[in-house]
Amino acid sequence: MNSFNYDHKAVEEKWQRKWKEDKTYQTEENPNKEKCYVLDMFPYPSGEGLHVGHPKGYIATDVFSRLKRMQGKSVLHPMGWDAFGLPAENYAIKNKVHPRVMVEKNIARYKEQLASIGFDYDWDREINTTDPKYYKWTQWIFLQLFKKGLAHESNEPINWCPSCLTGLANEDVEDGKCERCGTQVEKRPIRQWVLKIREYADKLLEGLNDLDWPKSIKESQRNWIGRSEGMLFTAPVKDTNITIDTFSAHFEACYADTFVVIAPDHGLLPDLLEGIDNKEEILETAKHLAHKQNEKDFDGSKNVEGVFTGRYIVDPLGNGDLPIWIASYALADYGTGIVKCSCHDERDFAFAKKYDIPLKPVLFPKDEVEAGKVRDLEECFVDMKNGVLTEPEEVAGQSGGSVREIVIKHLEEKGLAKKTVNYKLRDWVFSRQRYWGEPIPIIHCEKCGPVAVPESDLPVVLPDVEHYEPTGTGESPLANIPEWVNVACPECGGEGKRETNTMPQWAGSSWYYLRYMDNKNDTALVDPEKEKYWQPVDMYVGGAEHATRHLIYARFWHKFLHDIGVVSESEPFKRLQHVGLIQAEDGRKMSKRFGNVVNPDDIVNTYGADTLRVYEMFMGPFDQNIEWSTKSIIGPRRFLERVGVLSERVSEDSEIDKNVERELHKAIQKVSEDIISFRFNTAISTLMTLGNTLHKLQSIPVDVYKIFLQLLAPFAPHITEELWSMFVKETSIHNSIWPVCNTEKIIDETVTIAVQVNGKVRDTFEIDSGKDEDEVKTEAQELPGVSKWIEGKNIKKIIYIKDKLISIVVDD
RNA sequence: GCCCGGAUGGCGGAAUCGGUAUACGCGCAACACUUAAAAUGUUGUCCGCAAAUGCGGAUGUGGGUUCAAUUCCCACUCCGGGCACCA
Numbered sequence: 001m002n003s004f005n006y007d008h009k010a011v012e013e014k015w016q017r018k019w020k021e022d023k024t025y026q027t028e029e030n031p032n033k034e035k036c037y038v039l040d041m042f043p044y045p046s047g048e049g050l051h052v053g054h055p056k057g058y059i060a061t062d063v064f065s066r067l068k069r070m071q072g073k074s075v076l077h078p079m080g081w082d083a084f085g086l087p088a089e090n091y092a093i094k095n096k097v098h099p100r101v102m103v104e105k106n107i108a109r110y111k112e113q114l115a116s117i118g119f120d121y122d123w124d125r126e127i128n129t130t131d132p133k134y135y136k137w138t139q140w141i142f143l144q145l146f147k148k149g150l151a152h153e154s155n156e157p158i159n160w161c162p163s164c165l166t167g168l169a170n171e172d173v174e175d176g177k178c179e180r181c182g183t184q185v186e187k188r189p190i191r192q193w194v195l196k197i198r199e200y201a202d203k204l205l206e207g208l209n210d211l212d213w214p215k216s217i218k219e220s221q222r223n224w225i226g227r228s229e230g231m232l233f234t235a236p237v238k239d240t241n242i243t244i245d246t247f248s249a250h251f252e253a254c255y256a257d258t259f260v261v262i263a264p265d266h267g268l269l270p271d272l273l274e275g276i277d278n279k280e281e282i283l284e285t286a287k288h289l290a291h292k293q294n295e296k297d298f299d300g301s302k303n304v305e306g307v308f309t310g311r312y313i314v315d316p317l318g319n320g321d322l323p324i325w326i327a328s329y330a331l332a333d334y335g336t337g338i339v340k341c342s343c344h345d346e347r348d349f350a351f352a353k354k355y356d357i358p359l360k361p362v363l364f365p366k367d368e369v370e371a372g373k374v375r376d377l378e379e380c381f382v383d384m385k386n387g388v389l390t391e392p393e394e395v396a397g398q399s400g401g402s403v404r405e406i407v408i409k410h411l412e413e414k415g416l417a418k419k420t421v422n423y424k425l426r427d428w429v430f431s432r433q434r435y436w437g438e439p440i441p442i443i444h445c446e447k448c449g450p451v452a453v454p455e456s457d458l459p460v461v462l463p464d465v466e467h468y469e470p471t472g473t474g475e476s477p478l479a480n481i482p483e484w485v486n487v488a489c490p491e492c493g494g495e496g497k498r499e500t501n502t503m504p505q506w507a508g509s510s511w512y513y514l515r516y517m518d519n520k521n522d523t524a525l526v527d528p529e530k531e532k533y534w535q536p537v538d539m540y541v542g543g544a545e546h547a548t549r550h551l552i553y554a555r556f557w558h559k560f561l562h563d564i565g566v567v568s569e570s571e572p573f574k575r576l577q578h579v580g581l582i583q584a585e586d587g588r589k590m591s592k593r594f595g596n597v598v599n600p601d602d603i604v605n606t607y608g609a610d611t612l613r614v615y616e617m618f619m620g621p622f623d624q625n626i627e628w629s630t631k632s633i634i635g636p637r638r639f640l641e642r643v644g645v646l647s648e649r650v651s652e653d654s655e656i657d658k659n660v661e662r663e664l665h666k667a668i669q670k671v672s673e674d675i676i677s678f679r680f681n682t683a684i685s686t687l688m689t690l691g692n693t694l695h696k697l698q699s700i701p702v703d704v705y706k707i708f709l710q711l712l713a714p715f716a717p718h719i720t721e722e723l724w725s726m727f728v729k730e731t732s733i734h735n736s737i738w739p740v741c742n743t744e745k746i747i748d749e750t751v752t753i754a755v756q757v758n759g760k761v762r763d764t765f766e767i768d769s770g771k772d773e774d775e776v777k778t779e780a781q782e783l784p785g786v787s788k789w790i791e792g793k794n795i796k797k798i799i800y801i802k803d804k805l806i807s808i809v810v811d812d
Numbered sequence: 813g814c815c816c817g818g819a820u821g822g823c824g825g826a827a828u829c830g831g832u833a834u835a836c837g838c839g840c841a842a843c844a845c846u847u848a849a850a851a852u853g854u855u856g857u858c859c860g861c862a863a864a865u866g867c868g869g870a871u872g873u874g875g876g877u878u879c880a881a882u883u884c885c886c887a888c889u890c891c892g893g894g895c896a897c898c899a
Contacts, residue, residue: 214817215816215817216816216817216893216894217894218816219815219816219817219894219895220815220816220893220894220895222815222895223814223815223816223894223895223896224894224895226895226896226898228898228899230899246899247898247899248899249898249899250899261899293897303897304897327897328897329897329899330897330899331897331898331899333898334897334898334899335898335899339899340899341899345899347897347899348899422898423898424895424896424898544893544894547894548894548895618824618825618836618837619824619825619837620824620825621825624818625892626824626825627824629823629824629838631823631838631839632823632824632837632838632839633838634837634838635836635837635838636837638837638852639836639837641852681824681825681826681836681837682825682826682827682835682836684836684837685825685826685835685836685837686835686836687836688836688837689835689836692836752832753832754831754832755832756831756832756879756880757879758879758880759878759879759880760880761832764832796879797879798879799831799879799880801831801880804831804832805831805832805880807831807879807880808879809879809880
C-alpha cells in the first residue's frame with residue numbers, strides 16, 4: 001500500500017548534517033540584494049534547559065527568515081547568549097561551580113537542543129555577552145555615556161534586595177519585590193552608578209509612534225515613562241530663607257489650594273524645621289511615616305497620616321499663608337516631593353478632614369444638589385474635566401477640561417507658575433554589588449575623582465576569584481582582590497582604585513543586535529558600512545515581559561549611540577512581534593517546581609522536529625498564550641506523513657486540473673501573506689486543506705507537488721528537503737525560489753450565491769462569476785427554496801452583492 | 813481606580829473595508845481493511861424538534877443601527893495583561 005515510511009530521525013539527522021556541511025544558511029552580505037534582519041531575543045542559558053515553550057518564538061523567526069531567503073533576500077538570522085547576571089550567579093553559588101563553567105555547560109546544552117529543532121542560524125555570527133571580546137564594547141559604550149555626562153555616581157537611596165545583596169533598578173522591582181528572587185526590597189542609600197535615561201524620556205516616547213509594534217507593548221512603555229505635564233509653583237516659606245517648588249498636573253483648580261504637604265523622607269525637612277521648637281519630635285514622626293510608606297501593603301490613598309511642620313508658605317496665588325504638613329502619601333521622588341493641596345483630591349480631602357485643615361472648593365458639579373454637597377464639604381469632587389470652575393475670574397463658569405490652556409496662560413503671564421514636565425521613569429541604577437557582570441571601567445583617584453579607563457586598556461577583564469559570593473557590604477566581591485583593585489590613576493599616575501561594582505544583567509543585551517552585524521571586529525563595535533547595510537532589525541520576536549525592561553534600555557542605548565554617530569538610525573527594532581506563552585496542560589506555567597514541564601527533546605524524538613514546529617505554529621494565534629496539548633500533536637504528524645505519501649502519486653506528465661491550479665495559487669498567496677503577518681496557524685490550515693485536495697487526486701503533477709513542498713518548507717524544513725530531493729538533485733529547497741501567485745489563475749469561474757429572504761438564507765445556487773445582475777436576481781427568485789417564501793408577497797427590494805449573495809426583502 | 817487586549821461547538825481555533833458562522837486540527841461515532849487490535853482509509857459530527865426533509869435557536873449578557881451584525885454603536889459581566897500614594 002503506502003511504501004513511504006516516515007523515519008523522522010533518519011531524515012532530520014541527515015539534513016541537519018548536510019546543511020552544516022554545505023553551509024546552507026550562511027549569511028550572505030550581498031549589497032545588490034535587499035537585506036532582511038530577523039532577530040530573536042537571545043536566551044539566558046539557564047541550568048534547566050529548554051521546555052517546549054521556549055522554541056515557539058525561535059520557530060517563528062525561523063519560518064520567517066526561510067521565507068525571506070527563498071524570496072531572494074540577504075538574511076541575517078543569528079543567535080547568541082545573554083549569560084551575565086544574577087540567575088547564573090545564584091545558580092552557580094548554590095551548586096558550587098564557577099559561573100563561567102556553568103554558563104559554558106549550559107550553552108553547550110542549549111545549542112544541542114536548538115540544533116535538534118533544525119533552525120537556520122548562522123553560527124559563525126554567534127555572540128556571548130560574557131566573552132571579553134564582546135564586553136569590551138559594552139564597557140566602551142559605558143565610557144561614552146560617562147564622557148557625555150550620562151553616567152554618574154550617586155548616593156541616593158535605591159531599591160536593595162536583602163537576599164541578592166545588591167542594589168536594583170526600578171525596572172527590576174515587581175510589586176515591591178525583587179524580580180529575580182521575590183524578596184521584599186528595601187530602600188537603602190548606597191554608592192551607585194546611574195544612567196540618565198530620563199534625558200531620553202521624550203525621545204523614547206516620540207519614537208514609539210513610528211514603530212510597527214504591538215499596541216500593548218507601546219502602551220506599556222508609555223505608562224512606564226509616565227509623562228505628565230503640569231505647572232510648577234514657587235513660594236517662599238515664611239520666617240525662613242527657603243523657597244519651595246511644588247508640582248501640579250491638575251492645576252486647573254489651583255485656586256482651591258489651602259495647604260501644602262511634603263514627603264516624610266524629603267531631604268529639605270531638617271532645614272525647613274530649623275528653629276521650630278519640637279523639631280526633633282516632628283522629625284521622629286516623619287521617620288516613622290517614611291518607614292511606614294516603605295511597608296509592602298501600605299496604601300497611602302487609604303491611610304492618610306501626617307504631622308504639621310509649624311511652617312507656612314506664602315501662597316503665590318494670594319490666598320494667604322498655607323500650612324505645610326508632612327504627609328504619609330507624599331512621595332519624595334516624584335515631582336518635587338512637595339505638593340499644594342486642595343479639596344479636589346481624594347487624599348488631600350481625607351487628610352484635611354482628619355486634621356481640620358480649612359478647605360475652599362472652586363470646582364463644582366453641574367447638578368445643583370450635588371454642587372451643594374461639594375460647597376458644604378460633604379463630598380470630595382475631583383472631576384477636573386467636567387466640573388465647573390469659579391476661579392480664577394478668567395475662566396469662571398467654564399468646565400475644567402476646556403480651560404487648561406487658558407489657565408496655563410493666566411498663570412504664566414502673571415508669573416505665578418511655570419509649565420513643567422514630570423516623568424514616572426526613574427534614572428537607571430546601573431551598578432550591582434555582585435561578581436558575575438561586566439566590570440565598570442572606571443578608576444577612582446583621590447585627586448582626580450572617577451576617571452575613565454583609557455579605551456586602549458579595554459576590556460577590563462573580570463578577574464577570577466576564589467569567592468564570588470556577594471558581600472552584602474555595598475561592595476562587590478571584586479573589592480577583595482587588591483592586586484586587581486589597586487592601579488595607577490590614568491590621569492595623574494597617582495594611586496587609584498578600580499570600580500568594583502559590575503553592570504546589571506541588562507547591559508549586554510542593550511546593544512547585542514549590533515554586534516551580530518560584525519561579531520569579530522576588534523577595532524570597532526560595528527563597522528559603519530555593515531551597520532548601514534543591516535540596520536535596523538526588520539523583525540524582532542520575543543516575550544512581552546521585556547516591554548519595560550530590555551526594550552526600553554536597548555532603545556535608550558541605541559538613541560544614545562545614534563546621537564554620537566555610531567549607528568545610522570534612531571530606532572533599533574522596526575517591527576516587533578510578541579510571542580504568547582505556552583502553558584502546561586494544567587493551565588499553569590511550565591516549571592520544574594510543578595513537575596509539568598514538557599521537554600522538546602522528547603517531542604523531537606517521538607514525533608520529529610518538523611512535527612513540533614508545525615504543531616507550535618498551528619496551535620493558535622502566535623501572540624496568544626495557549627496550553628500545550630500532547631494529544632493534539634498527532635494532527636500535524638499525520639499531515640506530514642500524508643505529505644510524504646503524496647510523493648508516490650507524483651507524475652511528470654499529468655495535466656493540471658483547473659480547480660487544483662486555482663487552489664494552489666490561492667494557497668501561494670495566502671501562505672506568503674500569512675507568514676509575513678505572523679498568522680502561522682492559518683497558513684498551516686491552508687496547507688492542510690491543499691494537502692487534502694491533492695490527496696484526492698489519482699495523479700499529482702510534479703510542478704504542483706514541488707510548489708506544495710516549497711510552501712511547507714519554512715515550517716517543516718527536513719521532510720520537505722527530503723521529498724524535494726526526490727525530484728531536484730542540484731539545489732536545496734531552502735535556496736529555491738519562492739513561488740509567486742499568478743493573480744489570473746485565482747479568479748473563480750463559478751461562484752455560489754446565497755439567497756436570503758428577510759435576512760435568512762433560504763437557498764443557494766451556482767452561477768458563472770460576473771454574471772448579469774438582473775439575470776441572477778430573476779434566477780434567485782425561481783429557486784424552490786426561495787419561491788415558497790416570497791410567493792404572494794410584496795417584494796420591497798432586492799439587494800445583490802456581486803458574486804456573493806442576493807437579499808430579498810418582502811412584506812411580512 | 814486608569815489604560816490595553818479578549819470571550820465563537822466536547823477542546824485548540826477559523827471567518828471582522830458587515831454579506832452562506834463554525835475553515836483546519838483534536839476528540840467522538842459508524843463503516844472498510846484485519847483472526848483481532850493498532851495504524852490507515854471513508855463517512856458523519858453546533859444545539860433542539862425521536863430520524864430524513866424541513867423548521868427554529870445559537871458567536872459572554874442586554875439594547876441599538878441595518879435588507880443583513882462574530883464584525884459597527886451604547887451599557888454591562890467575566891477573563892488576561894500593563895500602570896497605580898505619580899498630586
